[in-house]
Amino acid sequence: MSYMSRWQRSAAFTKLTLPGVALAIALALPSLSSPALAAGKTITAVMHSDLRVLDPGITTAYIVRDHGYMVYDTLLAMDANFKVQPQMAEYKVSDDKMVYTFTLRDGLKWHDGKPVTAEDCVASLQRWGRNDGMGQKLMDFTKSIEAPDAKTIVLTLKEPYGLVLDSIAKPSSLVPFMMPKRLAETPAGKAIPEQIGSGPFKFVQAEFQPGVKAVYEKNKDYVPRSEPASWAAGGKVVKVDRVEWVTMADAQTAVNALQSGDIDFMENGPYDLLPILAKDKELKIEVLNELGYQTLGRMNFLLPPFDNIKVRRAAFLAMNQKPVLDALVGNPDYMKICGAMFGCGTPNDTDVGAETLVKGSGMAEAKKALAESGYDGTPVVIMAPTDVSSLKAQPIVAAQLLRDAGFKVEVQATDWQTVVTRRASQKPVKEGGWNMFFTNWVAADILNPVSNVSTSGRGKNGGWFGWFEDGKIEELRDKYARAATPAEQKAAAAEVQARALEQVAYLPLGEYRIPSIWRKSLTGVLPGAATPVFWNIDKKE
Numbered sequence: 129m130s131y132m133s134r135w136q137r138s139a140a141f142t143k144l145t146l147p148g149v150a151l152a153i154a155l156a157l158p159s160l161s162s163p164a165l166a167a168g169k170t171i172t173a174v175m176h177s178d179l180r181v182l183d184p185g186i187t188t189a190y191i192v193r194d195h196g197y198m199v200y201d202t203l204l205a206m207d208a209n210f211k212v213q214p215q216m217a218e219y220k221v222s223d224d225k226m227v228y229t230f231t232l233r234d235g236l237k238w239h240d241g242k243p244v245t246a247e248d249c250v251a252s253l254q255r256w257g258r259n260d261g262m263g264q265k266l267m268d269f270t271k272s273i274e275a276p277d278a279k280t281i282v283l284t285l286k287e288p289y290g291l292v293l294d295s296i297a298k299p300s301s302l303v304p305f306m307m308p309k310r311l312a313e314t315p316a317g318k319a320i321p322e323q324i325g326s327g328p329f330k331f332v333q334a335e336f337q338p339g340v341k342a343v344y345e346k347n348k349d350y351v352p353r354s355e356p357a358s359w360a361a362g363g364k365v366v367k368v369d370r371v372e373w374v375t376m377a378d379a380q381t382a383v384n385a386l387q388s389g390d391i392d393f394m395e396n397g398p399y400d401l402l403p404i405l406a407k408d409k410e411l412k413i414e415v416l417n418e419l420g421y422q423t424l425g426r427m428n429f430l431l432p433p434f435d436n437i438k439v440r441r442a443a444f445l446a447m448n449q450k451p452v453l454d455a456l457v458g459n460p461d462y463m464k465i466c467g468a469m470f471g472c473g474t475p476n477d478t479d480v481g482a483e484t485l486v487k488g489s490g491m492a493e494a495k496k497a498l499a500e501s502g503y504d505g506t507p508v509v510i511m512a513p514t515d516v517s518s519l520k521a522q523p524i525v526a527a528q529l530l531r532d533a534g535f536k537v538e539v540q541a542t543d544w545q546t547v548v549t550r551r552a553s554q555k556p557v558k559e560g561g562w563n564m565f566f567t568n569w570v571a572a573d574i575l576n577p578v579s580n581v582s583t584s585g586r587g588k589n590g591g592w593f594g595w596f597e598d599g600k601i602e603e604l605r606d607k608y609a610r611a612a613t614p615a616e617q618k619a620a621a622a623e624v625q626a627r628a629l630e631q632v633a634y635l636p637l638g639e640y641r642i643p644s645i646w647r648k649s650l651t652g653v654l655p656g657a658a659t660p661v662f663w664n665i666d667k668k669e
Contacts, residue, residue, distance in 0.1 A: 168369035169667045171650065173393040173660070174382045176642075177516050178375040180338040180545040182331075183319040185259055188301035188581070188592070189548045190570070190658075197360070197661055198344045198371070199239075200305035200325035203230055203249060203281075204297035205361035206572075206657070212297040213361040215353065216244070216306060216326070217281070225288045230281040235351035238308055239324050246275035251312035253281075253296070253304060258316065260302035261581030264590050265609055266295045291578060291609060299360050300573045300658045328352070328364040328663050329371065339545060342373040344662075357664045359656040364663040367652065371662045377515040377543075386411065386645060392667065393646040393653075395660055396517055399459045405645060412648050415641045416659040419571035420464075421518075422471065423456065424582065425526055425635035426594045428563050430554055433508065433535075438501035440632035443508075445497055446533035447526065448488035449638040455521035456640060463640040469625045470580060471571045472639060475614060476621035481629035485636065494533040507536045509557050511565040513544035518642060522566035526635075551593040565593075571639075572657035576617070577608045577624040582634040596633045 177191040184196030205215040217230040236244035250273050257263035257270075269289040274282050283292065296304055311320045323331040329344035336342055352363035374391065376382040379398040385391045387408060397405065397413060405411055427434040427443070434440050449465045457463040466472040467482030484490030508530060512523035527537045542550075547565055555561040574580040583605065584590075587597025604627055608620035628634070644660060646653060652664040 169367070169669065170370040170372060171368050171393060171662060171665060171667055172372045172374060172391045173662075174376045174385075174391055174395065175373050175660075176396045176518060177544050178339040178377075179342045179373060181319070181548055182323055184305055185255055185302060185307075186317075186319055187548055187552075188567075188573075189544075190301065190568075192548075193301045193303055193658060194660070195331075195342070196303055196305050196325075197327070197658065198329040199323050199327050199331050200303075200307060201236075201327045201364075202297070202304055202306065202360065203253075204293060205359065206294075206297045206299045207358040207361040208655070209358075212293040213355070213358075215297075215361060216249075219293070221293075226285045228283040228285075228292055230283070232279040232281075233353075236326055237349050238326050239330050239347065239349075240308075241349075242308070243278075244306065244326050245278045245309075246281045247278075248309045248312065249281050249306050250275045251309040252306045253283075255312045255314075256302060256304040258590065260298075260304070261584045261586075261590075261592065262291070262295050262298055262579045263302070263304065264584075264586065265578050265605065266292060268606075269609070289609060290612075295578075298579065299656070300570050303658070326350070328366045339543075340375050344371045344373075345369065352663075357654055359654075360658060360661070364661075366663050367666040368662070379517055383645075386647065389647060389649075392650055393644070393660070395642075395644050397643040397645040398517060399457055399462065399643075402459075402643065410648055411645055412650075412653075413643050413645050414653075414655075415462075415643050416653070416655045417570060417657060418641065418655065419471075419657055420639050420641040421568045421570055422466070422574055422639050423452065423518075423522055423566065423568045423637045425522065425564055425566050425637060426582065426592075427632065427634070428561065428594050429587075429596050431557060431561055431563060433503055433506045434563060436501060436503070437631065438497065439503050442494050442498035442501055442503070442533060443530060443535070444629070444632045444635060445484055445490035445494035446529045446535075447485055447490070447635050447637065448529060449485050449636075450488055451529070452522055452525045453638045453640065455525050456518070462643070463638060466639045467636070469583065469628060469636050470574055470576055470621055474571070474575055476576055476618055478618075478622045478625055480622050481626050482636065491529075491532060498534045503535070505536050507538045507563075509538050509540060509561075509563045511547045511550060511562050512539045512541050513547050514541050516544045518568055519544060519566060522637065523564075526564070526566065526637075554588070554595070566637075570657060577605045577621055583624055583628045585633070594634075596631070598627070598631055598633070601627045601631070601633070 203217045219230045257267040271284045271286045314320045328350045332343040346366045352365045355362040453463040467479030467486040468477045470476035510523045513519045581592045585598030585601040587595045604624045611617040649668045
């Protein structure tokens, strides 16, 4: 019997309200492996998804980003006050703001024992700049990135660009993680073959069971910064010996294991069980990412029927945020109807073009638009992951709204990691392609038109999955990048949103927050824009 199936078996005879839960789960679970017993302090966590893809440079999936933060480090980082701070490197900017010089700090080593060099970091920035939307925009304005010596990186611009530091300190997907040059030079489209970083944890490849278990051990050679930890900035002090991520797709199973003490941390607490869990004196419930998430739908612009703007508009008009959020969250304390592509309450907040989404008033117009669009009844194939609680509801609700408007819809149940892999396919549906999927962005990823890669119009030339292509929106994104004042930025962001919703670059379906739950034996759990992180956490034995 597999490791995962034993966890699942425990749920068959354990309930929240029954006595003896801890004993029952303990009897059902396999004993800890000898590496875990020998490791000292071990945190066992259930993350929001299982882990299969390991390269944080080729997918925006947050479980891969979280894996990246365990293994890799960054030149700069953003703190809780949205200020850019040195991480692996100090920096200085020339008076004309055309040259940025980064100096690596002492003591940086890769996990294979070799020193981190500036050439490694140049190659890493170049790889990130090819794959990430914000990185691509930075490279558009960059003349050169060079390593004049082993500790110095020099970035020279073609023209002034105000988002250089914000880009390199980007806290979420795709994070500009540093890796050895030989890995950073992996051919485009291929995953790196090894997990060698310089971060606070080492990945234990020998114990990796894709989709079941991932193991990390403390990097004893890591030298943390001296400043207090703040989001991804400051000292990444590891206080435990080992972290294990175990997969439990069933929330009830995970809750039982958390209450019994067989796991220590659950990233996504189930909304419907929060009142019960709040009464457990051994547990702490807290929203670690107060900025929250935006949930969204993304179409495939290469395939029928969404290669037709008229069909896309009909689908857009059929959408309604409220039923999506009701099904996804259901608790008004944790959800918000929001028409702002760049986040409600942010400097770029605007609801231009989103009226039908927030009011749910577009269905009659959607039916009319679809009838006039030339839609030929091509089924809309929606990928619907069933193993991630924050992604189960959106495909089902959206499918019904599309059917109500007159679309034929085929919902294909799968797991999230299959979606992560399959959404990269540009093949026809009959060969494994797709028409629509749903995902979530943390607010830090969507704060402006440059960081929000869903608004990118680069198409197959470096665009995000779905491959929306629009030269006009790229001009508007450049306009935002060149804006000199907050007022100019806000005006440019509104223009981007208007164009993006007109062309249906994606479907913003509201905002929500997720509470995490952990046993009070853990201390030092950090809030942030990309959580959870496992440095700074200690565990009482």
